[in-house]
Amino acid sequence: MKTFQYERPADADTAVALLADAPTGAYLGGGTNLVDLMKLGVAAPDLLVDVSRLPFDAVEETGTGGLRIGAAVRNSTLAVHPLVRERYPVLSQALLSGASTQLRNAATVGGNLLQRTRCPYFQDVGKPCNKRRPGTGCPAREGAHRDLAVLGASEHCVATNPSDMAVALAALDAIVDVASGHGPRRVPLTDLHRLPGDAPDRDTTLRHGELITAVELPPPMPGARSAYRKARDRASYAFALASVGAVLQVREGLVHHVRVAFGALAAKPWRARTAEEALLGEPATTASFDDAVRHELAAARPLRDNGYKVPLARRMAVSMLTELAAASAGGTP
């Protein structure tokens, strides 16, 4: 590991100022991704600005009945928060499906959002990789890509975003609060991560030194149901092969509000906007869910070994929406 300087400022302004002056510095949350990447030599910041103990550690109701989640809140704390469990089950379930107890206890909301891909070539400094070293090529296209993207990839990179939490937040229309020397701004979660295009080294739309301070959830839709489901190689403690988070509100048998987001299919949580539009006002039946999701996944461009993801994701989404519709109609919470 390269030598670096460690700072733990007491407030956000100092944190932002420290990083503004350090073009190759980085914020440090729980360290469960960044420290790992530093050991592997994938990341080599010369300054770590520890933001894990900044006073962004509260989960509070907003004036409009939504929820504001501080960026330093631990994944484990958020997962079991009573308001999250009650009003946003999709988020609680997504968090609990990620990593292990030990890792969730250390991981922060900000760090989870900005964790990097698990593509094996990205993590191996002995291999070429356009994301780690732009212009060196993408061995995954011909090599080990069973876990990688089927949607929104480019010839330069086929990596996926590994976060479960981000998928739930995409389905919940979350907003990310960001601080920087240029003042605060608010970024819809669905605009935070970017598709690789010809710049796969840039995972997100954030600029250097921008600090995530909070994530805000809009108030839950009355009577809506939500859930998260994840397919993986083991029953627990594995990254997703495909996952789906959904929110559904049914009125008189018709879809009144629907959000569907897929995980592990793309470099960002994949909001199924085509499917959502197709479903609005339609009967909340398995047949319409199947139609809409097929429509959405028609955009998939699988590689040699990851075509299984498309039917897997479709079946998961259709069965989940069917269950949510039944729960919504039956009034069970």
Place this chain on the structure above:
Amino acid sequence: MRVTFTVNGREQEADDVWEGESLLYVLRERMGLPGSKNACEQGECGSCTVRLDDVPVCSCLVAAGQVQGREVVTVEGLADQARERGGRATDGTTLDQAKGWQAKPHGAQAAQPGQLAPIQQAFIDAGAVQCGFCTPGLLVAADELLERNSSPTDADIREALSGNLCRCTGYEKILDAVRLAAARQDEVV
């Protein structure tokens, strides 16, 4: 840099710590507490599990500077912690006494050498220890589970221990040990 934090109930100070050291390294190489094991170093195996401000974390992924002013409990502190909770510390095996670790530089700080926390005794009694490398991490994780949830279901145990990999036991004896410790905990209450 200097790092000051509490380890197993005692204030400890480490000087000239390199920023790139992990909490695991500081515990093992500077505090003479080699119980937490150094295996995958990537947060995957759980052998380095310690409690940081009460919750189990992988100490291999905690940068040394991050523990400033915080509280750490390692496997070496489990017996003491169990006693403080009001559980029994039981008499350990002769082998354990013979090979009992020596804390340095601040001297032994655990219960009497050979005294074990109930979870440790249960691991021995259930035959849940084979090569032993994963054991300290499992003990810390299992102890925390039982503190939180005195009668865990098998699913609870599996989920709580899913971050701790074992290559020898096939996990069945480990599950037995946690069930045993839970049952004994019930007897005491």
